[in-house]
Amino acid sequence: MPLPMHTHEFADGAALAEALARAVAADLRGAIARRGRARVALSGGSTPKAFMQALSRQVLDWASVTVLPIDDRWVHGRHERSNERLIRENLLQGEAAQARFLPLYRPSPSPEAALLPVLSRIANEALPLDVAVLGMGEDGHVASLFPDLGLDTPGLREIGLQPRGRAPALAVRSANAPEPRMTLTLSAIFTAPSVYLHIEGDRKRRVLDGAAGDPRSTLPVRALLAGAPTPPALYWCP
């Protein structure tokens, strides 16, 4: 029996981006109505650019929203590989520029050296989340939780993938990533009542379905599906 997801299929990335932006905006409006503020964590990479631009056009009380990356490459915020830069250039524009942004990157030689202040800031200013939007790599990673997580540091995999842990963030190095990373853990991501998985392309869908259907899969995306308090919403197009 494959692990459950609420699947939303679209003809193309543009239609997906608009629908996902409307869904996330509705979640943010609901959180603001209930608590006066909303917190959203977004993945980077190449897939979410159109979604971020569509979300930026949504009408809501952006001054009550806190935005943070689900993960980031350990590069300065103006670097071309920076997820912070991706979010600032594609989401935090126009009215959405009023949102508060919490970077994961800070000027430090390594994510390990910055971990304690990042942990404190995430715990005190970002959790619990209201919305988390994940992408997935073709290797089955989500956030910067890669399949080789913990190979050289026993215990790191459990911290990153356990559904209810204490550490909301991790410093990660992976053979699958050119830079060191800082990433939220699944336990931090699962504080969000709304978890979305945004993937595009048949290859990624095959990886996802393979992980969802195989109880022996050790891919991080399976840990996401298995540990999520409620089934994530899959937004995908071929």
Ligand SMILES: O=C(O)[C@H](O)[C@@H](O)[C@H](O)[C@H](O)COP(=O)(O)O
């Ligand atoms: O920093 C990152 O790379 C992302 O947060 C990462 O988890 C991303 O969601 C996947 O790698 C998919 O990336 P693409 O959208 O580029 O395929």
